[in-house]
Amino acid sequence: MPLSMTGYGRKVLHIENTMVTIEIRSVNHRFLDIAIKLPRTFLFLEDKLKKTVQTQFNRGRIDVYINIEGDGFANRTLEADWELIDQYVNHLNEAKQKYYLDEKISLAFLSSKQEFFQIKETGDSLEHAHQLIIEGTLEACEQVFRMRQEEGKYLTSDLAQRLQEIHKTVLRLREKRDIVRKEYQERIMERIRAYLGDEVSKDGKFYQEIVLLAEKGDITEEITRLLGHIEHFEKTMNSPEASGRRLDFIIQEMHREANTIGSKSTDVTISEWNVSLKSLIEKMKEQVQNLE
Structure with missing residues (x-):
């Protein structure tokens, strides 16, 4: 059963004197797009967090917000890359001599x-705290998943109901199809007789042309394909795999067949039913956009 792409999860961690709040929001998106927002001093965790979230979702815009309050992670040291600084200063001095420059290398420039x-956190428990943040992110992801699952059940139920209505409408079109084709043939015959009178019965070619004209307005193939799409949609919708994209493709095919029926139809009743059919398909398309 497909999941919705809308969800929310929140996890609060208390680590020593620090409170870490993890919030995850998920909304619709064509692909999987993950954005991690966390304090500057924890940017080194961004890649790990992104990979953690990637394992949980297939589609959607996922925003992860991590807020840290307190002084539990306040033990920091400032580290300098002296080797890199030495190379930098030596090269600058060489450039000064080579190009006869008088400007001095200032402390402000180096800083x-x-x-x-680089500012680094210190403390024996820091690595453990980082692991707790990753685990907390996983728990928040699970909350998002459960919400997406519940929303997915609601959307699937709504889609199933609309699919039933579409199926009923297509069956009505199928019942009406043969009657309309016969009536269309008779109308053509009446018009030809009005112009040619009894000459029609003397030429068999007229009957062939009438059949060909009637076939142009026949919607048998479109109805058959629609019934196939309905069956395919139902199977895909009940599949355990993520199926939002496939459902969207099937909906597009259903819409294409309904458009063809509309262009072929010469009967007022069929045209009215087809308008209702297209409206149902359009509403389903809107709902499918919310599925993973």
Whole structure:
């Protein structure tokens, strides 16, 4: 059964003197798009968190917000990459001599280079805290999954109900099809007789042409394909695999057949039923856009 792409999850962690709040919001998207927003000092966790979230979802825009309050992670040290600084200064001095430059290398200039200095957290429990944040993110993902699952059940139920209505409408079109084809043949015959009188019965070609004209308005193939699409949609919808894209493709095919019926139809009743059919298909298409 497909999942909805809308969901929300929240997990609060208390680690020493620090409170970590993890919030995850999921909305519709054609593909899987993950955005992680967390404090600058924890940016090194971004890749791990993204990979963690990727294992849980197939489609949707996933926003992960991590907020940290307290001083439990306040033990930090400033580390300098002296080897890189030495190379940088030596190259600058060489450039000064080569190009006869007088400008001095200032402390402000060196401190502005982020690659020279790095703030690192310290403490024996820090690695454990990072693992707790990843586990907390997984728990929030599970909440999102359950919400998406519940919403998916509701959407699937709604789609199943609309699919039944579509099936009934297509069966009515099928019943009406033969009557309409016969009436169309008779109308053609009446018009030809009005112009040619008894000459019609003397030429068998007229009857062949009448049959060909009637066939142009025949919707048998479209109805057959629609019934096949309905069966395929139902099987796909009840499949345990994520199926939103496939359902969307089937809906497009159903819409194409309904458009063809509309272009062929010469009967007022069939045209009215077809308008209702297209409306149902359009509503299903809107719902399918919400499925993973």
